[in-house]
Amino acid sequence: MQATLDLAERISLITVSSTMKVAADADKMRREGIDVVDFGAGEPDFPTPDNVKRAAIDAIHNNFTKYTPAGGTMELKQAICERHAKDYGTTYTPAESVVSVGGKHVIFNLMQVLLNAGDEVVIPVPYWVTYKDVVNYTGAKCVFVDTDEDNGFKLTAAMIEPYLNDRTKMVIINSPSNPSGAIIDREEFEQILHMTSKRGIWLMTDECYCRFLYDGDPYSIASVKGAKDTVLVAGSLSKTYSMTGWRIGFGLGPAPVMSAINKLQSHSTSNPTSIAQKAAVEALRGPQDSVPIMLAEYRKRRDFVIDRLRQIPGVKIQVPAGAFYAYPDISVAFGKNGINTPMQFAENALAKAHVAVVPGEAFGTDRHVRISYATSMKELKRGLDRLHTFIAG
Numbered sequence: 153m154q155a156t157l158d159l160a161e162r163i164s165l166i167t168v169s170s171t172m173k174v175a176a177d178a179d180k181m182r183r184e185g186i187d188v189v190d191f192g193a194g195e196p197d198f199p200t201p202d203n204v205k206r207a208a209i210d211a212i213h214n215n216f217t218k219y220t221p222a223g224g225t226m227e228l229k230q231a232i233c234e235r236h237a238k239d240y241g242t243t244y245t246p247a248e249s250v251v252s253v254g255g256k257h258v259i260f261n262l263m264q265v266l267l268n269a270g271d272e273v274v275i276p277v278p279y280w281v282t283y284k285d286v287v288n289y290t291g292a293k294c295v296f297v298d299t300d301e302d303n304g305f306k307l308t309a310a311m312i313e314p315y316l317n318d319r320t321k322m323v324i325i326n327s328p329s330n331p332s333g334a335i336i337d338r339e340e341f342e343q344i345l346h347m348t349s350k351r352g353i354w355l356m357t358d359e360c361y362c363r364f365l366y367d368g369d370p371y372s373i374a375s376v377k378g379a380k381d382t383v384l385v386a387g388s389l390s391k392t393y394s395m396t397g398w399r400i401g402f403g404l405g406p407a408p409v410m411s412a413i414n415k416l417q418s419h420s421t422s423n424p425t426s427i428a429q430k431a432a433v434e435a436l437r438g439p440q441d442s443v444p445i446m447l448a449e450y451r452k453r454r455d456f457v458i459d460r461l462r463q464i465p466g467v468k469i470q471v472p473a474g475a476f477y478a479y480p481d482i483s484v485a486f487g488k489n490g491i492n493t494p495m496q497f498a499e500n501a502l503a504k505a506h507v508a509v510v511p512g513e514a515f516g517t518d519r520h521v522r523i524s525y526a527t528s529m530k531e532l533k534r535g536l537d538r539l540h541t542f543i544a545g
């Protein structure tokens with residue numbers, strides 16, 4: 153007899169990541185021999201630094217190929233705490249850390265161990281697509297807070313405050329933001345921390361793009377005195393060291409939360425790959441020069457992309473202050489060729505101009521698409537030529 157195909161109810165609470173869907177569609181076209189310019193991918197086009205690769209190869213030769221503690225090796229936890237202390241002046245200890253299978257896994261785990269059905273989680277718009285789904289998966293409720301595009305999508309404490317109530321369990325901040333590249337001013341961030349900590353609300357800071365800031369020095373809200381009680385850091389090596397495929401992320405926060413994640417991991421993934429953990433130690437403790445080199449290149453690309461987008465009549469674009477995405481308002485293209493939504497824009501741009509972009513619906517807005525400029529200048533030029541013609545006709 154065939155097993156019933158009734159899936160668990162909770163899996164219907166989430167949808168396939170639309171960023172991954174665009175990548176899959178573009179990939180399919182490429183395999184059919186079509187010359188697609190891909191602005192969809194949210195990953196650096198640089199190779200992983202050689203010293204990091206060598207550390208992984210050494211790990212294999214040294215037979216560091218067995219289980220490690222589920223929440224990561226002590227060596228890596230120490231390296232994470234040291235790096236965070238050096239970069240931002242924080243004081244985390246290994247007991248206040250956990251290593252997971254990428255930043256996404258950390259975020260998923262944090263939600264799993266902290267949220268109950270009925271809890272509310274405040275998420276500024278535009279948001280990284282995964283927050284919504286991982287919150288929904290726990291049965292908690294997302295409460296979306298609009299930001300002002302004319303003010304560069306900058307989040308302020310005043311925008312958040314009206315949404316905090318007895319049910320609010322967590323506020324999520326992602327600065328620099330995927331998809332807008334907006335950053336939150338330090339005073340506003342501190343103001344939000346003040347508001348959340350006095351109400352006993354968790355403040356989760358997703359620091360995935362923290363080192364990719366075009367002006368000013370990177371900082372972590374976790375460095376504020378007393379912040380460690382209510383701040384949860386979700387960190388990732390994926391973008392900082394161009395290590396997306398290695399799958400190493402980390403959490404920093406109160407020891408009981410980290411040990412709850414450890415417990416969850418001990419029955420799910422177990423440890424992140426031992427070899428990748430050794431590579432991560434080298435990434436964190438070894439030379440850091442690959443980071444400013446990448447940042448300088450992203451800056452050149454950002455300036456080029458903004459300039460080219462501004463040349464397309466009717467397209468509006470805010471200058472991203474960090475990360476490697478541009479988030480233009482392309483609604484000037486609406487009302488023509490059956491295009492009335494970012495999704496229809498993205499489908500048509502892929503089918504007709506052979507350019508892959510991610511529709512704004514994935515990030516909670518209805519007039520934008522995301523362009524990743526983590527690709528070569530040559531590709532940026534080709535793709536923007538095509539987009540210009542596609543929009544301006």
Ligand SMILES: Cc1ncc(COP(=O)(O)O)c(C=O)c1O
Nearest residue numbers: 254255256280330360388390401
């Ligand atoms: C805002 C943000 N946070 C976290 C992540 C997680 O990255 P990873 O799971 O590769 O560490 C990403 C990846 O795209 C991201 O854009």
